[in-house]
Amino acid sequence: MADSPGDGKVHIPFSALGAYRTLSLRGLEDIRTVNVGVRRDRLVKAARLHLVYSYSPALLFSMSHLKVSVNDQVVATLRFTAEAAGRTVTQDIDIDPRLMTDYSALQLKLIAHYSMDHCEDPGNTGLWADVSSSSEIVLDEAPIALPNELALLPAPFFDEHDVNPLRLTFVLPLNASDATLRTAAVIASSFGSLADYRQARFSVAPDLPKDQNAVLVAPLDELPPAVRPVGVSGPALVISDNPVAPGRKLLIVTGANAQDVDSAAYALVLRQPGLSGPMANVGRRDPEPERKPYDAPRLTPVDRPVRFAEVVKRPEQLQSLGGTPETISLELHVPVDLTSWNDVGAPLDVHYRYTSPSVKNNSALSIEMNRQLIKSYRLTPNGEAGGANSPGARSSTAELEVPAYQLVGSNQLDFRFNLDSERSTVCAGAAGNPARASIEPDSTIDFSRFVHYASMPNLAYFANSGFPFTRMADLSQTVVVVPARPAPYELETMLTMLGRIGRWTGYPALRVEVARPSESARLADKDVLLIGGSPAAPLVRTWSGSIPLAVDARSADVKRVGFAKADAPQAGSGALRLNSDAALAAVYGFQSPVASGRSVVALVASDATRARQLLDAFDDPERVGLIRDDVALVQGDVVESARIGERYAVGQIPWRDRVLGLASRHPVLLGVLGVFAGLLLAVGAFNFLQRLAQRRQGF
Incomplete structure (x- = not known):
């Protein structure tokens, strides 16, 4: 976070403001908005927009342009020229610093024409402009002295x-x-x-x-x-x-x-x-009530159908505008231990509205989960046979199921509307109001048919969602073990990892406990986050029979532990031996030796440099994906993972789901059991009827 006390320039690329991909503008009119903020303790002295863009060579350049506004105030109108058409254009635009508030909306509006005809086709493929995500806003800032408030x-x-x-x-x-x-x-x-x-x-x-x-x-x-x-x-x-x-x-x-x-x-x-x-x-206060499992504010509820209104921050996120509108996206964070034991999916009940075409065309809605297509629906005119619309209305309903294999811990549910042009004759496509589409807030998705069950250890769960610690939002079932005399970098590791866990839960760790290696009694029935090198080594040696790492203590004065890996380990090959002479940065997981079904995740660094490399790996979107299995070694920018130790399971599968799952995987066995059960019923019924007949005959 910007923390420089003096004057300075701040370069903020569009990619840091949520525009991760190119901003595509299509049609006769289209608009995209990028939001930029200014810290409360900074004053903007000067502002400049460094815009990188391109546009279609098929435009009518005398009438086409890009309008740039800040908080609805026009700051520039960029004319298109034939010489620059189809090429990347770079332009710097000065912005009045008085327009830059603590939260400002930068708007880019395309006005495009390809003909003098008053009834141009808004879906013409020549109507386009793209703004690169490498565009940036440059702010010349000065500090403001805030009061002690x-x-x-x-x-x-x-x-x-x-x-x-x-x-x-x-x-x-x-x-x-x-x-x-x-x-x-x-x-x-x-x-x-x-x-x-x-x-x-x-x-x-x-x-x-x-x-x-x-x-x-x-x-x-x-x-x-x-x-x-x-x-x-x-x-x-x-x-x-x-x-x-x-x-x-x-x-x-x-x-x-x-x-x-x-x-x-x-x-x-x-x-x-x-x-x-x-x-x-502030006075003393009673502790907050203990949280329930999987109720973290940032987790999507998995015990009931969830309305989309509960997921989005603003209702506008469920609406889109234009012939090629922006994708409507929902972030769905679910516990990583959700398992579809019987291959059931997540029911999705979608209610959507759109500007109904007057004739049948290629307008469609595609529903995707994590960029994988679930289903696509044609958007038909009102009242047309075979359409999902009710006559006179512009709303539709789609009931479908998200396959279990498409779901992970952090999911993105996308709704992509393509509202095709209706132009069929010379003036049939005359533009009126722009086409609109929206997803109704009462649409739902339901994860309640899944069960909580996971095979452990799995460092990918920890690296990407903090599991198993995030199972309880307040960390009431977590103990952090730090060395008896922790070095500053070991405390930095602890605090940074607690910050990451807070990011995933959206709730402070009010009930987390901190213990030392000698306090093993406090670890009973708890998940353990183990921090540190040599001071915690006695506890590591005590647990040496359970962990996938072996530590050599070569002197009475225990040194920082480090990896000495001669050969890449294979799954199930036993412990990976370390020696105390090499530099170490590692994370590993195993079942708690003092509590069956509980997990231990250890973060070990031999010095401050290695600790920084370890934390850098967690912050890097690419390298964090390489942290998996039960051991991950970090050496500079390289992350290597291996599976060495024994597996164990956390969670429970109801007996009915186990029976149904077994039956679905073994249909022949199910048939044999069915025949056997039928025979038993037949024999029982025969004996019952025979005894009944004997009683009637007086025997």
Whole structure:
């Protein structure tokens, strides 16, 4: 996240603003919008749009152009010329900085013509322009001194208008207690939830940073004397200036004891209303009720049909405009342990509306899951036989099923409308109002027929969704084990991973526990996130019979553990032996030796550089996909995974589903059992009737 105290230019590409692909404009008129934000602690002195685009050589250039607006104010009209048609054009456009608010809408509107004819065909293939995602907005910014005001939280520590990754420093006491580390983990998970797609990385320092904002977490008597607040009585939140970094702020979470610090953190992460001024004594509060499995705010409910209105942030996301409208997309995040035991799918009940064509043409709706076609529907005129429309209406219903094999943890459900031109004679296609299409908010998708069952260990589940820890949104069934004397980079690993988990759940880890390697009794019936190198090695050696890694201790002073891999391991080949002389960055998983069905995920780094490489791999969309199986080695930019240890299962499959699944996979056996059951019934019925006849005859 932008954190420079001085003036500077910020380059924001369209790809960072959600325009990951080329913006395609089609037809006589079409518009695309890109939203850009400005941090609250920054003032825009100058703004410029660096636009990279191309357009059709078939246009009538005297009448065709691209209109650029910011917040509905026209800033430029770009004329098309024959000389540049069909080629990539680059143009810089100055923008009045007064138009750049904290949240601004940049609009690109195509006005296209290919003929002087007043009844042009809006579906003509020559009517197009493309804007590259490499286009960017350049802002010349200056800092603004914000007041020390709790009402502005989470700004300036996190600003929703900043699309850059969140970078935040935690200042923790040397030899911080388990309680202090737990509180820091809760706060990190909350900031990770706020950062969401931006991703978050947390650093840890014992002293105040000289160039950044920072969060201080400690009881009052453990805070640095220079920033120790006066007038604290019980749990308190304080915002103050950073005395060693002009223009930077400190967020101090403190209290008389560890319980007070925890209460202050709860007030922060749960957004306690009424916080204002530079300091607030928030008072102690009762713990939040324990969450239920799979109820994380960012997970799509899987125990009932879910209305699309519950999934989208704004109703406009379910609407589209134009002959080739933008795809309507829904993000559906489901637990990764969902399993279709009997190959059942997810019922999808879609209600949609569209501008009905007056004649039958190629207008269609394609429904896709993760870019795989589920089904396509022709959009027919109102009342036409065979159409799904009711006469006089422009609405339709589609009932279908999403195949189980198309579903993963993070899914994208796409609705692609193609509203074909109706031009059949010279003026039949005269443009009136643009064609419109929408998906009704009461459309539903239902995942309730799936069961929760997964074969473990599977690091892909952890790397891409935080499973199994995210099963409980508040991490009530998770213990984080850190070394007895953790190095700063090990605490950074812990906080960053808690931030990632917060991103996936959308909820702070209010009930997570932090323990040391010697506290093995606290690990019973818990999933364990194991952080660190040599200080945690005794616990690793205690569990050496269960984990897919073996550690050689070559001296009494245990060194950082590292991999020494002679040959690539094969599945089921046993443990991978490590020696303590090599540099190490690894993540591995195994079943908890102290709780059957519970999981342990360990993140091991031999030094700060290797820890940074490990976290970089989790942040990289390409490399994170290589973290799988039960062991993943990270060496620079290379990630190698292997399956070595034994498998185990988590979750349950109802006995009825097991029986039905067995029957569906073995139809011959089902037939034999059916015949056998029929014979038993026949014999039983025969004996019953025979005894009944004997009684009637007096025997």
